[in-house]
Amino acid sequence: xxxxxxxxxxxSGIAIGEALTLRRDTIDVSPRxxxxxxxxxxxxxxxxxxxxxxxxxxxVRDNIPKxxxxxxxxxxxxxxxxxxxxxxxxxxVEIIKSERINAEAALQRQKEELSRAFDxxxxxxxxxxxxxxxxxxxxxxxxLGTSEEQGSDSATGIGGDHWSGRIxxxxxxxxxxxxxxxxxxxxxxxxxxxxxxxxxxxxxxxLGIPAIVGVHGARRYIKAxxxxxxxxxxxxxxxxxxxxxxxxxxEAQKRQRQETRELKKLIDTDTVTAxxxxxxxxxxxxxxxxxxxLKRVNADGVGLYRTEFLYLNRDTTPDEAExxxxxxxxxxxxxxxxxxxxxxxxxxxxxxxxHIASNKGSDRNPALxxxxxxxxxxxPEELFLPQLRAIFRASSKGPIRILLPMLTSADEARQCMTxxxxxxxxxxxxxxxxxxxxxxxxxxxxxxAAIVAEHLAAELDFLSIGTNDLIQYTLAIDRVxxxxxxxxxxxxxxxxxxxxxxxxxxxxxxxxxxxxxEMAGDVRYVRLLLGLGLTELSMPPNLLLQVKEILISSRRxxxxxxxxxxxxxxxxxxxxxxxxxxxx
Ligand code: PEP
Ligand code: MG
Numbered sequence: 026x027x028x029x030x031x032x033x034x035x036x037s038g039i040a041i042g043e044a045l046t047l048r049r050d051t052i053d054v055s056p057r058x059x060x061x062x063x064x065x066x067x068x069x070x071x072x073x074x075x076x077x078x079x080x081x082x083x084x085v086r087d088n089i090p091k092x093x094x095x096x097x098x099x100x101x102x103x104x105x106x107x108x109x110x111x112x113x114x115x116x117x118v119e120i121i122k123s124e125r126i127n128a129e130a131a132l133q134r135q136k137e138e139l140s141r142a143f144d145x146x147x148x149x150x151x152x153x154x155x156x157x158x159x160x161x162x163x164x165x166x167x168x169l170g171t172s173e174e175q176g177s178d179s180a181t182g183i184g185g186d187h188w189s190g191r192i193x194x195x196x197x198x199x200x201x202x203x204x205x206x207x208x209x210x211x212x213x214x215x216x217x218x219x220x221x222x223x224x225x226x227x228x229x230x231x232l233g234i235p236a237i238v239g240v241h242g243a244r245r246y247i248k249a250x251x252x253x254x255x256x257x258x259x260x261x262x263x264x265x266x267x268x269x270x271x272x273x274x275x276e277a278q279k280r281q282r283q284e285t286r287e288l289k290k291l292i293d294t295d296t297v298t299a300x301x302x303x304x305x306x307x308x309x310x311x312x313x314x315x316x317x318x319l320k321r322v323n324a325d326g327v328g329l330y331r332t333e334f335l336y337l338n339r340d341t342t343p344d345e346a347e348x349x350x351x352x353x354x355x356x357x358x359x360x361x362x363x364x365x366x367x368x369x370x371x372x373x374x375x376x377x378x379x380h381i382a383s384n385k386g387s388d389r390n391p392a393l394x395x396x397x398x399x400x401x402x403x404x405p406e407e408l409f410l411p412q413l414r415a416i417f418r419a420s421s422k423g424p425i426r427i428l429l430p431m432l433t434s435a436d437e438a439r440q441c442m443t444x445x446x447x448x449x450x451x452x453x454x455x456x457x458x459x460x461x462x463x464x465x466x467x468x469x470x471x472x473x474a475a476i477v478a479e480h481l482a483a484e485l486d487f488l489s490i491g492t493n494d495l496i497q498y499t500l501a502i503d504r505v506x507x508x509x510x511x512x513x514x515x516x517x518x519x520x521x522x523x524x525x526x527x528x529x530x531x532x533x534x535x536x537x538x539x540x541x542x543e544m545a546g547d548v549r550y551v552r553l554l555l556g557l558g559l560t561e562l563s564m565p566p567n568l569l570l571q572v573k574e575i576l577i578s579s580r581r582x583x584x585x586x587x588x589x590x591x592x593x594x595x596x597x598x599x600x601x602x603x604x605x606x607x608x609x
Contacts, residue, residue: 027266028247032215032240033510034260035226039278040192040213040235041271044264046249047195054166056130059121067121071128074168079108081164085205099341100157107161128169136162192253194243203228204312204334213255215262217243221513222493222504222543224311224374230543231315231565237262239507288570292323296573298555300580306573307365307563309541313351316358318566326363328563329428329489329541330355332412333371342407348415356423363424365489365563366416367468369408370430372396374505392503397431402440413448420460427465428489433473435480441465442484470494470542475523478530488531489563492542496520515544516600521557521591528558539563551575552607556588 059067086101107113120131143155189210197218203225214229219238229236235257247264254263254274263270296304307328308319335343356364373392401409416427429441445465452459469475470491482488492515493504499520502509531538539561544550546564551572587607594600
């Protein structure tokens with residue numbers, strides 16, 4: 026019987042493939058009493074799981090992509106060493122034997138013991154290494170589950186063909202999982218939680234992997250190995266569909282490929298509206314891999330390089346030299362096209378890695394805590410200055426712009442400018458060759474910044490509207506929480522007034538304003554944004570040609586009045602009606 030599920034469509038495209046269910050959050054660690062015979066078997070089961078976890082880690086190490094930061098393998102090596110440590114692996118065996126309890130409960134006991142020991146450590150750095158310990162113990166737990174539940178697996182155990190062509194069904198995925206899975210050819214994702222603006226969803230879009238999030242209970246009903254059909258446009262997932270339905274999905278897949286081929290014809294067409302307004306279409310990149318898609322669509326440059334991905338999947342902070350190497354590589358690939366580097370925006374769902382000294386781990390509400398520029402300004406030596414120095418040093422090799430995330434006031438912008446001036450002075454003194462006039466811009470992604478956009482425009486060289494956070498903070502909805510996703514409304518007049526105010530402030534100060542949130546790549550809003558006055562949009566590269574197709578057939582002069590009407594549209598119905606009209 027066909028089962029149908031619906032969720033939030035976050036990355037379009039159709040995928041058909043076998044389900045691969047991940048069960049990372051459902052391991053039962055409660056103690057189960059064992060008799061003597063069972064105890065011996067349980068020790069054997071644990072040893073098998075330890076071996077599986079080790080083999081998985083070796084496979085991860087051997088499959089690390091060539092362009093991954095060097096420290097990724099060091100990080101995996103540490104975990105392998107732990108699994109080779111006789112004291113480490115001996116303790117749960119001892120617990121099983123002495124307390125006659127199951128392996129999961131023994132591992133949990135070991136985890137708690139170690140956690141207490143690490144907590145008591147005075148050395149902060151050493152104390153943070155508990156993350157590695159937990160990671161290794163969790164991978165053994167998952168391996169225990171794997172041997173029992175055919176088809177279950179863990180994201181950390183990624184290796185080889187196992188993932189290729191399959192559809193991963195999981196509770197949630199981290200951005201790091203998504204990158205690793207893409208390397209192994211996963212065909213699509215279905216997750217039970219998450220929102221369209223989570224960084225995992227953004228990555229799936231930019232990597233071109235069909236994905237649906239917020240499919241409640243997916244893993245209760247979908248069995249490993251079942252054939253799934255996923256429609257990343259409508260948010261529909263079908264399990265065990267009939268042959269004729271699968272044929273329809275394949276047909277739709279073919280049509281999409283045909284549409285993509287048609288769009289490719291626009292690659293060399295200039296982006297100029299039907300009434301002659303030139304538009305700059307830039308790409309958002311998260312990892313260097315995205316540069317390939319950027320070339321495929323011939324973007325005008327990079328409007329947003331999210332550098333926080335340089336800090337994930339590793340246990341050290343990238344230093345100036347590493348930043349410099351990466352930026353130089355990206356500039357070389359861009360061959361003279363501009364590169365907008367956003368200084369690191371760690372925090373909230375782009376979790377601050379525990380090895381970063383400034384991670385005090387006490388943010389009660391990470392989205393409102395020391396995120397983005399706040400973190401950088403609180404730890405300039407560790408985070409901000411090395412990155413700024415590297416950006417300036419790379420600037421002698423190609424056109425670079427600096428973009429500051431999460432600004433809320435002109436004071437913050439000034440604080441950043443003081444540090445930037447300090448970096449310039451130092452580099453001059455050191456005789457380093459760099460571009461003195463690297464433009465410095467600010468993200469408008471907090472309502473306060475949009476309201477005082479005029480003050481920011483007075484301090485900065487350009488502004489870039491980040492609608493993902495602007496919508497989150499204006500409408501008070503967590504961007505990764507599928508339960509409040511129904512309130513996510515880019516057309517809410519509160520959001521549009523803030524966008525309009527920012528564009529207006531830029532126009533009055535003759536400061537360019539672009540938009541780099543996901544809204545820029547959503548075909549439903551392209552004409553509205555054009556009507557509001559935007560002439561630079563930055564988006565995941567895969568969406569760029571669709572946006573171009575709409576722009577070149579639109580007349581901005583006709584859209585202005587229609588766009589302004591949205592600002593006073595009080596109800597959702599009215600806004601939907603206006604949207605239909607502007608797009609007709
Ligand atoms: C945004 O908030 O719109 C944005 C582009 O930044 P990020 O999605 O990385 O938070
Ligand atoms: Mg943001």
